[in-house]
Amino acid sequence: xxxxxxxxxxxxxxxQACRPDVILAQGDDCAVVQVPAGQQVxxxxxxxxxxxxxxxxxxPAMIAHKALxxxxxxxxxxxxxxxxxxxxxxxxxxxxDWLKAFCDAFFNLADYYGxxxxxxxxxxxxxxxxxxxxxxxxAGEAMTRSGAKVGDLVYVTGHLGDAKAGLxxxxxxxxxxNKALNNTLLERHFLSSPxxxxxxxxxxxxxxxxxxxxxxVADLGHILKRSNVGADLYVDQLxxxxxxxxxxxxxxACYRYALTSGEEYELCFTxxxxxxxxxxxxxxxxxxxxxxxxxxxxxxxxxxQQPTQQSIQQQSTQQQPIQWQxxxxxxxxxxx
Amino acid sequence: xxxxxxxxxxxxxxxQACRPDVILAQGDDCAVVQVPAGQQVxxxxxxxxxxxxxxxxxxPAMIAHKALxxxxxxxxxxxxxxxxxxxxxxxxxxxxDWLKAFCDAFFNLADYYGxxxxxxxxxxxxxxxxxxxxxxxxAGEAMTRSGAKVGDLVYVTGHLGDAKAGLxxxxxxxxxxNKALNNTLLERHFLSSPxxxxxxxxxxxxxxxxxxxxxxVADLGHILKRSNVGADLYVDQLxxxxxxxxxxxxxxACYRYALTSGEEYELCFTxxxxxxxxxxxxxxxxxxxxxxxxxxxxxxxxxxQQPTQQSIQQQSTQQQPIQWQxxxxxxxxxxx
Numbered sequence: 079x080x081x082x083x084x085x086x087x088x089x090x091x092x093x094q095a096c097r098p099d100v101i102l103a104q105g106d107d108c109a110v111v112q113v114p115a116g117q118q119v120x121x122x123x124x125x126x127x128x129x130x131x132x133x134x135x136x137x138p139a140m141i142a143h144k145a146l147x148x149x150x151x152x153x154x155x156x157x158x159x160x161x162x163x164x165x166x167x168x169x170x171x172x173x174x175d176w177l178k179a180f181c182d183a184f185f186n187l188a189d190y191y192g193x194x195x196x197x198x199x200x201x202x203x204x205x206x207x208x209x210x211x212x213x214x215x216x217a218g219e220a221m222t223r224s225g226a227k228v229g230d231l232v233y234v235t236g237h238l239g240d241a242k243a244g245l246x247x248x249x250x251x252x253x254x255x256n257k258a259l260n261n262t263l264l265e266r267h268f269l270s271s272p273x274x275x276x277x278x279x280x281x282x283x284x285x286x287x288x289x290x291x292x293x294x295v296a297d298l299g300h301i302l303k304r305s306n307v308g309a310d311l312y313v314d315q316l317x318x319x320x321x322x323x324x325x326x327x328x329x330x331a332c333y334r335y336a337l338t339s340g341e342e343y344e345l346c347f348t349x350x351x352x353x354x355x356x357x358x359x360x361x362x363x364x365x366x367x368x369x370x371x372x373x374x375x376x377x378x379x380x381x382x383q384q385p386t387q388q389s390i391q392q393q394s395t396q397q398q399p400i401q402w403q404x405x406x407x408x409x410x411x412x413x414x
Numbered sequence: 415x416x417x418x419x420x421x422x423x424x425x426x427x428x429x430q431a432c433r434p435d436v437i438l439a440q441g442d443d444c445a446v447v448q449v450p451a452g453q454q455v456x457x458x459x460x461x462x463x464x465x466x467x468x469x470x471x472x473x474p475a476m477i478a479h480k481a482l483x484x485x486x487x488x489x490x491x492x493x494x495x496x497x498x499x500x501x502x503x504x505x506x507x508x509x510x511d512w513l514k515a516f517c518d519a520f521f522n523l524a525d526y527y528g529x530x531x532x533x534x535x536x537x538x539x540x541x542x543x544x545x546x547x548x549x550x551x552x553a554g555e556a557m558t559r560s561g562a563k564v565g566d567l568v569y570v571t572g573h574l575g576d577a578k579a580g581l582x583x584x585x586x587x588x589x590x591x592n593k594a595l596n597n598t599l600l601e602r603h604f605l606s607s608p609x610x611x612x613x614x615x616x617x618x619x620x621x622x623x624x625x626x627x628x629x630x631v632a633d634l635g636h637i638l639k640r641s642n643v644g645a646d647l648y649v650d651q652l653x654x655x656x657x658x659x660x661x662x663x664x665x666x667a668c669y670r671y672a673l674t675s676g677e678e679y680e681l682c683f684t685x686x687x688x689x690x691x692x693x694x695x696x697x698x699x700x701x702x703x704x705x706x707x708x709x710x711x712x713x714x715x716x717x718x719q720q721p722t723q724q725s726i727q728q729q730s731t732q733q734q735p736i737q738w739q740x741x742x743x744x745x746x747x748x749x750x
Contacts, residue, residue: 101454102558106640107458107559108489108494108556109458110454110456113449113454119455121500121532123534125502125503127539127540127542152443153443158444166460166502199461201461208461210546220444220446304442
């Protein structure tokens with residue numbers, strides 16, 4: 079690597095306190111880490127490409143946050159405690175302002191979650207960032223996509239839809255006359271907060287979990303497929319923000335966004351009904367909503383409202399499923 | 415990801431037998447692995463970019479081999495047993511022939527070293543490949559760059575210089591009239607064999623080790639800097655192949671190539687003299703050569719020949735160091 083380019087490594091080296099389980103960090107052929115007895119290692123890799131996942135002129139701090147947060151979100155979905163991250167990054171040029179902003183945001187977020195950058199590779203090329211994060215989870219306790227059972231309730235954390243609205247703002251496909259509202263949604267697109275604490279608390283309670291990166295119906299679809307079940311979702315229960323309602327004006331549009339918005343980095347999880355009370359008390363600090371129930375039909379059915387006890391008893395008044403066409407909805411059949 | 419593009423994942427999924435320490439591989443938010451008691455994890459990340467590390471039209475099998483072999487070589491230099499690999503890859507298009515050739519070569523090499531692909535991310539973008547490999551090493555036994563001591567001998571495995579000659583062929587900066595010779599050297603550039611077995615055998619014997627990715631003087635320079643020592647190298651001891659001698663014709667050119675050729679993926683290691691006999695017997699299946707000795711002067715001195723016992727006793731006949739200008743030689747001062 080050329081002399082000037084090798085300077086980039088200075089931005090990434092030795093910015094953080096050393097975790098006690100990191101025996102060797104940057105500066106040797108490999109990093110070396112120590113896994114505590116009784117723990118397994120959860121590992122996730124995500125690649126972000128300029129022009130595919132963000133615009134070339136995007137704020138470097140937001141790129142850094144998004145790259146790391148989306149990866150940490152995968153650890154959260156397994157119930158793993160974040161520990162280490164490795165970064166492969168190619169950059170078209172040595173832009174010190176860009177690098178400083180990128181690294182400040184990256185290390186702020188890494189420090190917040192107690193993650194140490196243990197190594198990586200910096201090279202010249204188009205702007206592409208690949209992170210491999212690793213976390214620790216007690217042996218056998220990782221939450222997977224395959225444990226959902228008929229009768230389990232379906233939950234999501236936070237609000238859904240804002241990331242898609244933020245993308246509208248970025249791509250200028252839809253904007254609101256209120257610019258502050260546009261900016262709020264743009265920031266929500268980039269600055270998600272992975273649900274690490276919720277993931278840790280749900281271990282042993284949730285039967286299945288996934289983070290919402292491709293959109294609720296797509297990601298819940300992964301759970302259904304791996305668990306060989308279906309789900310009924312109650313559209314009026316979908317958690318949408320006041321900002322999304324203001325941005326889109328139509329209620330139906332909000333629910334459609336909530337069903338398909340990707341890159342939310344909220345958790346979707348299922349749990350037996352008897353855990354409902356315990357989940358409510360453990361997740362007291364995390365907003366979450368019950369949005370449906372696992373069924374034995376191998377696909378997702380959408381209903382306008384959650385059925386009341388009365389309507390369940392009077393089967394004649396049973397609701398008909400909504401027949402919305404959603405982008406890629408054919409992907410969501412559990413047995414496809 | 416678009417439907418067609420998501421097909422790419424089929425090339426990477428479930429191609430291999432599952433290692434017993436892989437609890438979950440692809441198909442969930444994270445892979446989950448189990449580290450055996452008493453072992454630590456060595457982790458290395460390398461990024462290869464089309465146009466920077468290989469030409470856009472390079473053979474996909476050779477790209478795959480180079481990407482994985484260079485990463486495994488880092489594990490070898492730590493004395494780690496390869497175990498798992500994660501891949502982030504962006505591709506400009508869905509080219510099924512390219513993908514098949516790439517994956518066949520990748521999994522062939524991975525299977526040879528018992529490495530399982532445990533996850534990754536496939537996305538649309540310029541051709542960039544980031545691999546994170548992980549290996550296992552008994553706690554406290556990883557070989558580092560920092561243990562070289564004055565009086566230790568300096569060794570390298572294999573031959574040096576062929577990878578640089580292969581690059582000449584690729585870039586057409588130098589070619590031989592013998593096309594078969596050119597092809598042999600081109601293949602040596604791409605198809606290195608990481609010295610995993612040698613790395614495992616050297617644990618407890620070598621005082622420091624590194625793999626030769628940036629060139630012998632640069633990489634030995636990293637050992638010297640971390641160990642706060644210097645080295646005398648004997649140029650006539652540098653191991654160069656018959657093919658390199660034929661390609662370059664001049665003996666001095668061969669030695670210059672051996673000193674600066676990067677991407678060799680041979681090991682350079684140091685060891686106390688009293689281990690010399692044991693190293694010879696343990697590395698019986700690995701070609702290796704003693705090329706110098708660690709000194710207390712903080713830089714590399716090159717000598718034409720290894721001093722004989724007689725010349726050491728007759729200090730008046732002591733050789734003068736060679737004053738070769740080598741690309742980037744100023745980097746190689748241990749204290750720079």
